[in-house]
Amino acid sequence: MIFDKQGNTTIVYQENISLKKFMENLNRSYRNIKNDHLIINLFSFSKISSNDVLEFLQISNKHRAAKKSFVLVTNKVEYDQVPDEISLVPTIQEAKDIIEMEEIERDLDL
Secondary structure, three states, rough: OOOEEEEEEEEEEEOOHHHHHHHHHHHOOOOOOOOOOOEEEEEOOOOOHHHHHOHHHHHHHHHHHHHOOOOEEEOOOOOOHOOOOOEOOOOHHHHHHHHHHHHOOOOOOO
16 A cells, blocks of 8 residues: 655555455554545556445545545546545545645634
């Protein structure tokens, strides 16, 4: 698992692995990154569906409950195919923009 820390945000990705193994590694490593905003880069998966994205719902809810952003990045699933509780965008830049907007909302207590 690769962690690219940029300030208070960590981009997480891994090459050549199954989604199940990726989730196991993410859950095992979570305590080390739980205080950062997280961008989960899913571009290494050649096939990913909206059902696969739902695998991240529990960890997303847990992370967001701790007032931290959790954003998935893939262009293989449309954002309107997943529940509103999951932030899904097609690019890393859009993920960074989402985090910035969510930080402003938290600062304004919205």
